[in-house]
Amino acid sequence: MTTVTAPPTPRERVAQLAADHLAPLQRGYLADQSREVAALARLRRGAGREAGQLPDLWSLIDTGPLHAPPEGARPLDESDLVRAEDALHVALTLWALHQQSRPTGMHQSDRTDRRRGLGTAVRRMMQPGEIDEPLRKRLVRAGSAPDLATLAQRLRDIVVLLRREDIPLDYALLAGQLYTWQRPGGADIVRREWGRSFHAWHDKRASEQPSADGPASTGGPTPIDNEATRTTDTDKDAS
Template sequence: MTTLAASLTPRKQVARLAAQILAPLQQGYLADRSPDVAALARLRRGAGREAGQLPDLWSLIDTGPLHVPPDDARPLDESDLVRAEDALHMALTLWALHQQSRPTGMHQADRKDSRRGLGTAVRRMMKPGEIDEPLRKRLVRAGTAPDLTSLAQRLRDIVVLLRRADIPLDYALLAGQLYTWQRPGGADVVRREWGSSFHAWHDKDAEKPGDAAPAPAGDKTTDSTDTDKDAS
């Protein structure tokens, strides 16, 4: 039992809950179900903003399971809960921004045969065999953000570019990383993970049938003027 309790860390609890929330929302949005389309529009307004600024989102991001952890997880203390809630808010609102107007799911699980981490996603926006310095610097700036608000805004800029390039991201993985980022010494851990996934990506991994073309490096990071079913 001790081994089991140690296996589900707070980070894994956050990532698992993010996946559980995202799955039905994304499925419902892609099926054009009105409640889910409306939920995405509400979530999108929180992208790049602190969790407490939009009480309207509290009902959409149910963090209740974190307060009653399963048998294979240790209870989260008050500081852990705050970090977890902030991480979930940031990840889910960024996903909502990313998913807008897209006919396929922009949240896709990271797998060994299909990497979906942030570093890999940024690298996929670059031309094969080249390093686009402006794009790389965006990732570096996100990793060196001085606080959570700055991190949210810098990630928002990256997500806008990923959205235009139709490049998906594992938002459950990101939620876990955002939780870790807030812990003492955690920013260094997450920077290494983002850097590792950036450098581990190879051109041959990206050019598969149906993959989107890279986004132009000079693309502005303002919201597009797309009008679609969830425009608001």
């Protein structure tokens, strides 16, 4: 019997393309390769800013694969291409901010045995068994952002805190969520995902070990409420 594999959804394509960009950038940066160190510095300047404001980044974020749909997948229309491009821009520039001077990879794939979603990352900044209301409200404010520009800025504020605590995030998953967030009704889906991620976290820091980035997890909508190592710095990318 022939097994028919469903073509990837637009969200899955965005998440995979983000992963394809992140893996070599992060690997080269951690190996102190000059090209990747310079690329991260350029990307970092775009964190919290709209994609069209920085033409310098167009050569770093190749969206060409989005224009060539896999077999059986529908081509993305103009509005979906814009959403995908903006999602990739926000996710990669936030990763660059997060990764700056960190000696381990801040992009790590979300897995069932190692959660790396945004809600989990925010919860990990809290003391075990406690809810830090100011932190929780930052996540809620991000989820209630009125537009992508505001969301990017509020996520930037969260990423600065995650960087300080050396808490990684799945940026491929985030890219897919940012694509969905821009679609009609998508913000509610993503808020539920972030809320579920926040509430499902159980502290496991004592048993966790840093891990290299792996295959992207694009995740899927899950029902939830609407509210949703090492710290040695280097100066190789102080620019």
